[in-house]
Amino acid sequence: MSRLDLTLACGRYDRVWPLVDGRVRPEGIDLNVIALEPEELFWRMINHAEFDVAEMSLASYAVAKAAGDTRFVGLPVFLSRSFRHSSLYVRRDSPLTGPADLAGLRIGVPEYQMTAAVWTRGLLAHDFGVDLASITWRTGGLEQPGRVERQALTLPDRVRIDPVPGTLSQALLDGEIDALMAPRVPSVFRREGGGVRRLFPDYAEREAEYYRRTGIFPIMHMVVVRADVAQAHPWVVRSLYKAFTEAKTVALAGLADAPALRYTMPFLLDALERQREIFGADPWPYGLTPNRTALEVFADYLLEQGLTGQRIDVTDLFAPSTLVESRV
Incomplete structure (x- = not known):
């Protein structure tokens, strides 16, 4: 069976790079990765749905979905997080x-x-x-x-x-x-x-x-698949979710596993050890279950701040096939 060609637009993240250099290949998919900054990427995706798969603002996606926009299918893959x-x-x-x-x-x-x-x-x-x-x-x-x-x-x-x-x-x-x-x-x-x-x-x-x-590490960006792609090839959503998860695992394993510093951070080892003390083994979990608290709080904030007319059900943000955590 031939592999499906899909375009992925996202930032230049270490947790995505194994998908770029071929260390991780999604089952049945060849990805053409386009690196874009969030401001341009989100505008192009929200207004023109240009890419098959894309990094997306959590708020913009949730607001659009709450307003009845069905153009995208969400994956609980959280490429960007940041305290504010x-x-x-x-x-x-x-x-x-x-x-x-x-x-x-x-x-x-x-x-x-x-x-x-x-x-x-x-x-x-x-x-x-x-x-x-x-x-x-x-x-x-x-x-x-x-x-x-x-x-x-x-x-x-x-x-x-x-x-x-x-x-x-x-x-x-x-x-x-x-x-x-x-x-x-x-x-x-x-x-x-x-x-x-x-x-x-x-x-x-x-x-x-x-x-x-x-217990909240604020989620900024997630991943969406264009709904027409997911409808034509239902298996794509699960394949991508598994691949993003594997890519993150590969990236985390390689952070300090080298005889020379991989990144231009003189105190990288100290930062990694402090990170592990605070966050544990995985500071960047994917999936709904480990992120439910953060997502529920975010849903409350969207309603309080007038961005949604009623409180969203966070489960509705993601493709059902990505919520079966035990199969990843």
Whole structure:
């Protein structure tokens, strides 16, 4: 039987690379992997469904599915995760000293619907008691003007969004916004003497404490298969899920298993040992069962923040064949 040619669009992750270099081959599938940055990839997939298989924003997919969009089938393969205590920035001379000070202010964010923003707003509301309805969200491009929401949103009146005509980085410096919520580190923070600081300078310690307390390593991106592909070849979904899982296992095994450092991180071994102490053997689990708590909390946040009209059932986000964990 001939193998099926499929295009996979995603980021350049070590946990995907075994699928690129051939160490892992999905059963019955030849993958053509296209590396793209999230902003471009998500826009192209949400608006044009260009790829057979793609990395996808968890929030954008969940919002679309809750609105009746059936173009994609989800896999519980979570290619991107990140804690978000590090993603809040203020001017260096700002009087703001903690998250409680953000109530009633203007916070910049590239897109209201982006997954990183959903997690960060949830953190502000539930860990620090910030009234999200008191905040005006200023949206726009971080370094280039003109960014808009990747899909149309229907939001309740309590959500106030006001686009920024320029860039969010400059708006922060100019005082047009009081704080910035950004998954990418802004150039004004990296720049020497840039005049910007993190709201949580001790973010690493806070993130470790958050994980120990909640057991949540926030999920950012998942994998979707175009529904027409899954309908024409139902076996594809399970084959891909198994292959992504195997690729991650191969990547984790190779992190420190070398006589020379694989990555340009002088303290890689120390970081890996600290990671194991906090997360255990697998810091990056796939599948619904080990991620149910995080996904249920995320579903609550989507509803609270007006991105869904009713609470989604997290089981409905994924293809049934990927939920049979014992067969992987």
